[in-house]
Amino acid sequence: MGPMQIWRMLKARRYVILAMVLLGIVAGAIVAKMMPNQYAARARLVVDMLRPDPVTGVATPPKTLESYVTAQVELIRDIRVTGRVVDALGWEKAPSLRAQFLRNNKDDQVTMRSYFASQVANNTNAYLIRNTPILEIAYTSTTPDAARRGADALRDAFLMETLDGKRQEAARNAEWFSRQATELKQRLAAAEGRKAQFEKANNIVLQDDNTDAESAKLRAIAGTAPAAPMPSVSVGGAVSSPSAAQLAQVDAQLASARRTLGANHPDIIALQQQRSALAAAAGREMAASRAASRPVSSGPSLSSMLSAQTQKVLAQRGLVGEAQRLAGDVSVLRDQVTKTMQRSADFQLQAQSTDTGFQRLGSTATPQVSSTPGLFLFVLAGLAVGAALGVVLALLLEILFRRVRGVEDLQIDGLPVIGTMSPSAAATEQSGLLGWLGLSNAESART
Structure with a gap:
């Protein structure tokens, strides 16, 4: 099937295409009128992760900052954050929303909180503004005030969830280091007991620098x-x-x-x-x-x-060496206990920290302009969709009800074309509108 054949088919079925285009335009206009207005409010946060932590003094490396922020963007749409939004806005206590939930929800396993949390996630978009450390949280609703309150609630819920996550992680680390410190203290006490027992049994006393008294006396002489x-x-x-x-x-x-x-x-x-x-x-x-x-x-x-x-x-060198080895074990364990207790204290302070790594940037403004596409865009989309459907429908009709509309339709392998007939130029001019409508002279004579 060549381009000329397709053109003849579309020309013959142009009324079908025109009807589908008009239908698409009407449908687009109807959808534009029926679709409620949507308002998008935006709350912003400044990512402040490069400065050192006020407790531990550790700063996030710039190479890992992007992946960390990406994970935080995904956290904003997580049920842990959106569920907090539902709780903050009190949607579970609203009778109208409860009736909506009972009417639309068909799954008994879905709670009202998770149902509206998923709706909040669907209306939420978060992204890092390019070449800036600003994280923008956008929330869409049917009224400007609801959009603003939703964006504020999302930002607050995200900050609370981030802070709770850091505190919980720090508390778990503090508890782990505390257990390790307790175990190391027990091992240190046992090592000190072995050292003292060995020194008492062999009459060897080590000084602070792990030298025995006899070696010190030798140096003095x-x-x-x-x-x-x-x-x-x-x-x-x-x-x-x-x-x-x-x-x-x-x-x-x-x-x-x-x-x-x-x-x-x-x-x-x-x-x-x-x-x-x-x-x-x-x-x-x-x-x-x-x-x-x-x-x-x-x-x-x-x-x-x-x-x-x-x-x-x-004569005492072997015994002194063993005593020094025991003293070395005690020194290592004592150092480990000190460092472990320090880490535990740092994490305990971090578990009480109020630093989230993000700072609020201004207040959320109430949107004044609807973010819903205008009537023109819906009409244009309906025109494009209608034209595409019209072309597909026209070609389908031509394939199902095939007709001879040109010489190319009669070209069959092995069968030569003897001749063709075409209307004269005068007849074509007289046909006027009938010729534009695609009617042949014979058809016009019949009409």
């Missing part, structure tokens, strides 16, 4: 051992310290300088100050050298005490 004596120089049979040698050099420089410089010259003053410091150091070194040359009093020497203490520490 090693710290009291005398240092190696400073090298000395013998000058004229007398023992001279390094500072004394430097003092002699400074005296020589000072004597040479006094020959050419005055008494108040800066170089002379600097050499005199250097000589005073070296003289004091030389005196201290000589006193230390004389003290070291005195005979040591009777009793055990430091070296013998150091050797004995070293042997004692080496």
